[in-house]
Amino acid sequence: MRSNLTLYIPEYSTIRAIECSPPSWMVQLALEEKELDYEVVRLSFPDGEHKSPEMLARNPRGTVPVLTDGPISVYETFAILDYIEHTYPEPALMPTNRSLRGLALTRLHESSHLKTAGMALFSYIMNTRGLDLDPDEVDRRAAPFHDELFFWEYYYGVGKYAAGTQVSYADLSVFTYLATAVHLGLPLDERYPNLARFYERMKKRIAVVTTWPPWKPTPYRYLSETC
Ligand SMILES: N[C@@H](CCC(=O)N[C@@H](CS)C(=O)NCC(=O)O)C(=O)O
Structure with missing residues (x-):
């Protein structure tokens, strides 16, 4: 579906070791499940791009994900999910029952x-x-x-x-x-x-395959032995 959505998330390569922001991924999964058109803007954490004046105007807390829908800016992951569900109800990602x-x-x-x-x-x-x-x-x-x-x-x-x-x-x-x-x-x-x-x-x-982070095929072993 055509829309005016922009999703601001971290540049994968700038997140050390885990190479992914789970909350950002979750929102991207929701947009993919809804088959919405959206633009992705990737921000460099080390360069502080998530705290730029433009980003702080969208989210004074300087966290990502941030979703803009035209002039509307939504942050806090669960608020974004709620916004998506109400604005773009089909296909439903919340039971109607x-x-x-x-x-x-x-x-x-x-x-x-x-x-x-x-x-x-x-x-x-x-x-x-x-x-x-x-x-x-x-x-x-x-x-x-x-x-x-x-x-x-x-x-x-x-x-x-x-x-x-x-x-x-x-x-x-x-x-x-x-x-x-x-x-x-x-x-x-x-x-x-x-x-x-x-x-x-x-x-x-498909949403998961499409958005899979650029992880190495061989995962790390940091959590292999944890109790
Ligand atoms: N409460 C926020 C937290 C999101 C969050 O933890 N974002 C991290 C990336 S995974 C972040 O922006 N970190 C940068 C910072 O806090 O300066 C939400 O649910 O959206």
């Missing part, structure tokens, strides 16, 4: 816990650039992330997606953190079989 919608909203906002635990872990790896990692610190940060993954392992054992049989924003959110962890070496098969199936199912979606 009241009870599933309640569940999808719960799961979407619940995925903030996965984000908090995930980013605490990922940022340590990013800030050390993967060099001189203290294995105890990785374990200390990995533990809350694993605690979170256990919730999602349970949910994806109950249903194919987070809320029923159709993909929703909750799945896009969980997937971006899960895929980043897999890229960093997290093995899913033995410990998280339901998440492993969910991950493989999501990987086949």
Whole structure:
């Protein structure tokens, strides 16, 4: 669908080690699932392009993603997702059924816990650039992330997606953190079989294939041994 959308996200190569911004990816996935036309503007983090006067006018907090729709500027990832859903309702990425919608909203906002635990872990790896990692610190940060993954392992054992049989924003959110962890070496098969199936199912979606970060085919092994 034609639109006036511009998505501001980081330049992949300027994000150390994880080479991806999960919240930015999530919004891009939503735009792709909706088959919307949009322009992508990639900003260099080291050059501070996300804090330029133009970007601060769009988002005073200087974070990405930011979505503009003509003169309208929206930031905060979940606000962007909500905006997309209301402005471009088809195809739906939120169930219309009241009870599933309640569940999808719960799961979407619940995925903030996965984000908090995930980013605490990922940022340590990013800030050390993967060099001189203290294995105890990785374990200390990995533990809350694993605690979170256990919730999602349970949910994806109950249903194919987070809320029923159709993909929703909750799945896009969980997937971006899960895929980043897999890229960093997290093995899913033995410990998280339901998440492993969910991950493989999501990987086949055209939106995911189209937006896959330029990750090396061989993932890192930072999270291969974490407890
Ligand atoms: N609460 C924001 C946070 C997004 C966020 O964490 N963005 C990171 C990239 S993944 C960022 O912009 N970091 C740069 C900074 O905080 O200066 C949202 O949900 O959109």
